[in-house]
Amino acid sequence: MRGAKSAKWVVGAIVVAMAATACGGGSNDSGKGGGAVFRLGITEPTAIDPVNAQESEGTLVARQLFTGLYGVNDDGTLKPLLATSSKANDKGDEWEFQVKPGTKFSNGEPVNAEAFIRGWTRGGAKASASDVGYHLDNIVGYEDLHAGKSDKLTGATAEGENTIKVKLSKPDFEFDKKTVHPVYSPVPKVAGAGDNKAFNDAPIGNGPFKMAGSWEHNKKISLVRNDDYALQKPAVEKVEFTILNPSNAATLEYKGFEKGEFDWARMPTPQLPVAKAKYDPQGEWIKFDSPGINYILTFQEDGPMKSADARKAISYAIDREAIAKGVFQGLQEPATAILPPTFKEVYKADQCTSCMKQDKAKAKEYAEKAGLKPGDTIGFGFNTGAGHEEWVQAVAKQVEDVLGVKIKLEPLPFKEALAKQQAKGTTGLWRQAWSADYPTADNFLTPLLSTSGINPDAAGKAQGDNRGRYSNPKFDELLVKARNTKDAAERTKVYQEAEKLAIDEDQAAIPTWKRTQYRLANSKKFSGLKLDFFEDPNIAEIGIK
Structure with missing residues (x-):
């Protein structure tokens, strides 16, 4: 895809790829799995x-x-x-x-x-x-x-x-x-x-x-039902997590589901429309609007993304709508805020002005202010094996075409990607997503954007989740004010003010897509399967058919 001349051309290539790589011939045999065993793939x-x-x-x-x-x-x-x-x-x-x-x-x-x-x-x-x-x-x-x-x-x-x-x-x-x-x-x-x-x-x-038994690193994790559990005991007797190669884990999950080896699966982005067409009519397709967000992490301690102008230049250069329609085949929707729509009380659309529509003139204007010049190289990292390759390539090409810079793609397995994000001196951009740990706006704004969320150790490693190292005392003060506010409606206003400051004025992160998740689920064997608040299968709650 790196040789693509436009996002539109990328769409054509991806459609061909879907036809060529979609798996077939297998089925989810409800008799497989040795009884009430729930099987799924994960990375280490x-x-x-x-x-x-x-x-x-x-x-x-x-x-x-x-x-x-x-x-x-x-x-x-x-x-x-x-x-x-x-x-x-x-x-x-x-x-x-x-x-x-x-x-x-x-x-x-x-x-x-x-x-x-x-x-x-x-x-x-x-x-x-x-x-x-x-x-x-x-x-x-x-x-x-x-x-x-x-x-x-x-x-x-x-x-x-x-x-x-x-x-x-x-x-x-x-x-x-x-x-x-x-x-x-x-x-x-x-x-x-x-x-x-x-x-x-x-x-x-x-x-x-x-x-x-014990965690068999890079191989598997096996669980059995806790029959002394204090709450509702699960119907599932065993859970088998197969640890997959991170370079193509989503593909392996999809193939494993097709062969009846897994009861739950993620899919690479190109396979989504094909999988939906096949499994939605069978009741094995799950769609979930997640309490999460996809965004581009910008490293601000040093390097080309140090200034807000540079970050705005990148954001304005991205045509989110074209990628949503092309790469994602309409299965994802552009994001214009860092807080997710599922947080209905606090969500406010269009908090990020540069996210609302591609504006090539403004992108170039901000790049000039930031000193970004044609030919400059900017790193863009992403974790492999999770279906990100296509949209990352499309974003990279758009930015290159608009600004004349060179985007150097840096794919890494997830665990290595997280470690590199934490390291002092990392620069450029990184594909990132955040799903809520707990149901409050503070769980997005504090970990991802507060000064306390950096939490560096003696070597400068970011031990918190603010890997981009954004820091603004005014933003930090607003978070403290929100936590001090007993009235929920007034607290919401403060959180929205803080979000506007970080995401619009400072462009601390670059929202890309709302986080709609899709999974395949073995409804022939299990009942009540769904994605929970944390984007996980509700293993402990499902029934056995």
Whole structure:
């Protein structure tokens, strides 16, 4: 595709590719799989222990193994799991949670208030070097714990067996929503420190499933039903995660589904229309408007994307509509905001002016202001094997055609891609997507764009999710103001103001597509299959036909 003369030509090439590469001949034999076994492919996770579970693959496994205080309903509201109640004081800086009594980990240890505090402390500890520990950073004592000056998260205390008291450094009237993240999971005493490899590879949890042996790296992860699960026990008896080659994982998932080897599958972008035509009539096609967003990450510490003008030049150069109609065959829709439409209360369209329509004149104007010259080289990284190649190539070609720059594509496996994004000195652009960890605007704006979301270590590695290293004190102040605002409607206005500042004025990130997800599901064998709030299959809730 790199030789394409226009996005329109790319569309033609992709249609041909679909006809040439679509798999055929197989079927999902409902008799395969050895009973109630749910089989799916993933790529190698970074971690499955909640102390550092971070990307989609790792958090999918971690949520099968651990159950926390809250989950999320399909409409984005909180769903009580082990929390029987929660309440904040009038200032929003103290919270109390009541934990369901009498539940256990799969090794028999009690799941009580101390178990939750143990897990939170482990997530914030310096030795854990967790990339997701920052989700705990508003709890009093986190800074000393994370710096290695203390071994306690002093703001989290147990009162009796089932009461958790939390003191926050700053008010946050949405703190209960943040406990949805896996890093807030309870852990048993046997978990030990966050770098306990035995536990990292075979976590002992309290979720609907438990490990069947240890994680076989780059091969598989096997789970079995936890028959002592405290909530509704799953109908599925076993879950088999096959770890696929990241360079072509989506293709392998699709082929595996066609052959009856997988019960769930993602697909490469070119195969989407073909798969829809085949499987939608069979009831095996799932469409889900996700609480997430696709965007282009811009590295702002150094390099060509350091100025807002350069970032606006790139954004104005992209014809999102043409790519949505061509590469995605109408199955994706352009994004003009960083917050997703599924967050109905806070979503506001057209927050990103440069995203609304390709404007070649403005793109060139901003490029000139930024000192971007024809012939300059800009790196554009993306993770392989997930169907991103075609649209990334189309974006690269548009930017090259409009600005005269050279876009150097830098494909990497997902795990390596995440590591490179974190490294100090990374420059240019990167394909990125974010799906909500918990149902609040803060979960997008704080991790992705706040100064605290950088969380660099001594070597300058970004330990948080603000990999582009955007930092604006005014934006940070707006986030604090939003958390301090008790009234939900007023809080929404503050979040929208913060989004406008970061995404429009500063062009801190470049929104591309709303996050509509498509999956294939074995409805011949299973009932009730769907994508949940986290874009994962609802394995613990499905029925067996």
